Amino acid sequence: MTVFSGGVGSVDLLPVAATIPSSWLHEVFRAADARERATGHPITRLHVGEPYFGPPEGVAAALAHAVLRGHAGYGPVEGLVALREALVAKLATANGIDSAVSRVFATPGSCQGLLALLLALAEPGAELLLPEMHWPVHLQQALLAGYRPVFYPLGPDHRPDPAVVLAAGTPRTRVLVLNSPANPTGAVLGADDLRILVNGARSRGWQVVSDEAYEDYVYTGEHISPAALERDVPVEERVVHSVFSFSKSLAMTGYRLGYVATATERAARVLGVVQEANIIGPATPVQHAGVAAVALRAEAAAGNRDRVRRNRDTALPALVDAGLLPALPDGGWYAVLDVTCTGLDAEVFTDRLLRHRDIAVVPGTGFALRPDLDAVGAVRSIAPAPWSRHLVRIAMCVAPEALAAGVHGLLEFVDECGRTR
Numbered sequence: 001m002t003v004f005s006g007g008v009g010s011v012d013l014l015p016v017a018a019t020i021p022s023s024w025l026h027e028v029f030r031a032a033d034a035r036e037r038a039t040g041h042p043i044t045r046l047h048v049g050e051p052y053f054g055p056p057e058g059v060a061a062a063l064a065h066a067v068l069r070g071h072a073g074y075g076p077v078e079g080l081v082a083l084r085e086a087l088v089a090k091l092a093t094a095n096g097i098d099s100a101v102s103r104v105f106a107t108p109g110s111c112q113g114l115l116a117l118l119l120a121l122a123e124p125g126a127e128l129l130l131p132e133m134h135w136p137v138h139l140q141q142a143l144l145a146g147y148r149p150v151f152y153p154l155g156p157d158h159r160p161d162p163a164v165v166l167a168a169g170t171p172r173t174r175v176l177v178l179n180s181p182a183n184p185t186g187a188v189l190g191a192d193d194l195r196i197l198v199n200g201a202r203s204r205g206w207q208v209v210s211d212e213a214y215e216d217y218v219y220t221g222e223h224i225s226p227a228a229l230e231r232d233v234p235v236e237e238r239v240v241h242s243v244f245s246f247s248k249s250l251a252m253t254g255y256r257l258g259y260v261a262t263a264t265e266r267a268a269r270v271l272g273v274v275q276e277a278n279i280i281g282p283a284t285p286v287q288h289a290g291v292a293a294v295a296l297r298a299e300a301a302a303g304n305r306d307r308v309r310r311n312r313d314t315a316l317p318a319l320v321d322a323g324l325l326p327a328l329p330d331g332g333w334y335a336v337l338d339v340t341c342t343g344l345d346a347e348v349f350t351d352r353l354l355r356h357r358d359i360a361v362v363p364g365t366g367f368a369l370r371p372d373l374d375a376v377g378a379v380r381s382i383a384p385a386p387w388s389r390h391l392v393r394i395a396m397c398v399a400p401e402a403l404a405a406g407v408h409g410l411l412e413f414v415d416e417c418g419r420t421r
């Protein structure tokens with residue numbers, strides 16, 4: 001049996017998931033690993049958001065203790081009450097969000113929480129507003145959940161004009177995705193812009209999905225949680241659903257732990273069904289590690305922010321001086337470089353940088369894909385927005401020496417391309 005033949009060979013009959021491409025992040029991941037295996041050369045890995053620092057001390061012990069003491073059975077769909085209580089307190093003090101245990105879900109990574117939330121909010125054929133440059137997984141998830149993505153433009157500083165975002169909506173708009181601090185651009189949205197966006201979304205009957213994975217990595221200004229701006233709105237009229245991660249703030253990438261705070265009890269009930277059908281519940285020992293991590297959060301997150309800020313301030317000014325980066329990113333773990341001066345398209349640049357210098361970066365085109373969809377939401381074709389052709393993304397959360405070596409090698413390579421053009 002051919003699973004994806006569609007019987008009559010019609011592309012329209014492919015399952016939607018079979019038409020969604022894998023992201024460039026994973027392509028580069030595979031290429032970097034393959035090159036390291038083939039050549040034995042260590043690769044400078046600037047392609048992936050994997051921090052050089054680890055979880056706070058005590059987290060691994062909490063995980064081990066949970067397993068050794070047999071705290072490893074099934075738990076509630078929504079997550080352990082002790083963890084959700086700790087998260088409600090964190091949301092109140094760190095984010096200004098007045099959530100409740102009944103509206104907080106522990107999830108296996110924020111990635112799964114985001115998809116589950118999008119599924120819980122989905123309406124057939126609804127439109128979802130995404131920034132024109134976005135984390136590729138947001139687009140994959142939107143398509144998997146059956147949305148038709150519409151892209152809102154960003155200004156030269158990668159921040160959207162709220163009026164333009166609201167104007168991009170149509171009567172079919174259901175969800176507005178916000179991601180501040182942003183991957184890949186590092187843009188941080190201020191309170192005034194967020195207030196216009198949140199109030200505008202509510203008055204239009206849209207839901208807001210706020211991905212705050214990088215909440216603790218703001219170097220200029222402060223992190224504002226959009227849901228905090230709805231504190232005075234009755235709970236059942238709220239529209240901001242917030243998604244957070246242990247991966248970035250606490251460097252717990254492989255633990256796979258995140259959490260969602262839904263805007264309303266109604267949304268929480270639906271999300272409960274989606275999660276039951278998806279995961280039954282998050283891994284119990286990991287949640288015990290999560291309880292320990294939340295207690296250590298404030299100090300650990302501040303230290304981690306200083307580490308990445310130091311990296312940014314030490315290594316990235318050379319990229320600004322070389323004209324590849326307009327300004328240091330205000331937040332997040334990444335910077336988007338413009339390599340137009342090399343005359344190379346981003347994919348070619350990335351490929352050659354890996355082969356000639358053993359440095360892995362990601363083409364920016366993968367953060368700006370524009371799918372053409374058929375009537376059922378399957379991807380007929382997909383191509384990058386033309387303006388992304390010469391952009392590449394680097395990660396600045398890697399070890400300082402690796403970042404310095406990677407930036408140095410990249411600048412030498414750019415110089416070489418310029419001279420041989």
Ligand SMILES: Cc1ncc(COP(=O)(O)O)c(C=O)c1O
Nearest residue numbers: 109110111135183213245247258
């Ligand atoms: C913007 C954004 N959101 C969410 C995630 C997912 O993080 P996790 O699933 O590890 O919590 C990432 C990971 O890179 C990300 O960049």
